[in-house]
């Protein structure tokens with residue numbers, strides 16, 4: 001147990017001694033490297049209302065500044081997903097979904113959610129879980145599958161898959177209680193009414209007893225609510241005293257835009273549901289409603305492109321994928337859809353460009369495989385072999401296809 005002895009450190013939040021095999025420098029690097037890819041596998045940034053992100057960052061920083069690790073390189077983003085969720089990567093890289101923001105009533109509740117995530121990052125909970133090997137055994141099951149539109153989830157390769165696991169794996173009850181307790185203390189220190197944290201937990205507990213799949217796939221999957229948590233929070237708030245800033249009006253003002261956009265996102269989510277049931281004309285009608293309501297949302301065009309693909313209309317799909325890419329060029333999924341569609345149209349160079357752009361942000365086995373096909377088709381034998389080799393060990397149908405093609409080329 002030499003490693004354990006050398007690796008002992010003090011929990012930066014609680015002051016307790018704990019096993020620490022991953023040094024702080026590595027913790028910060030991990031969070032910084034995985035932040036963008038992890039955002040992208042969870043819907044990407046919500047870019048239609050940059051003011052909202054500024055606001056979330058302000059509230060987050062108020063909480064971070066009174067935390068036990070105020071010097072972490074904190075960042076806060078709003079993600080474009082209807083799933084009610086929030087997560088933290090090591091080093092203070094935090095995200096909250098549009099789908100959770102619309103469910104909160106005031107700024108104190110937002111501070112509660114962000115404070116809880118700050119503790120997960122500051123107390124190194126996810127780093128601890130990684131050390132314990134829990135994340136590896138958790139595998140990719142359920143990761144990123146919160147919305148059925150994320151079919152790439154099982155295809156993500158390398159470090160980006162680690163980020164998704166760190167963000168979405170389930171925390172232990174002990175970690176949850178610790179995050180609640182310190183989050184409540186930070187609320188008090190920042191001037192927020194800590195009672196908001198209790199209310200939120202009560203709401204989450206009652207919702208989790210229902211059967212709202214959106215919630216069960218989101219916040220509850222990684223941060224399981226419990227009666228124990230509600231009671232512990234209640235006792236703590238009684239001890240330190242409730243009362244403080246709620247910020248109802250400012251919160252309502254700041255989320256007015258996402259509230260107004262909600263019918264468009266509902267129509268988008270409905271279109272996904274219809275498409276997954278095989279009703280592509282119904283899906284098309286629903287996504288057209290969404291596009292009409294908000295013509296600047298890349299996600300809507302990307303979905304309509306995929307519906308056209310399913311209807312064997314790659315020409316129409318191409319127009320929509322180009323639009324999605326022009327609105328949000330950094331988003332790997334839109335580049336990937338576009339690349340695969342260009343390949344179907346036999347536009348090899350365009351396909352190559354889009355797939356390479358996608359791989360720069362989030363490498364996937366499907367894009368490696370198709371880049372291999374393109375290289376082979378264009379007579380770049382060494383490139384083809386290196387793409388196929390990279391994906392041959394990925395397993396599943398894609399890994400098998402790569403193995404077959406590799407064997408055919410090297411025999």
Ligand SMILES: [Zn+2]
Nearest residue numbers: 171176179223
């Ligand atoms: Zn939690």
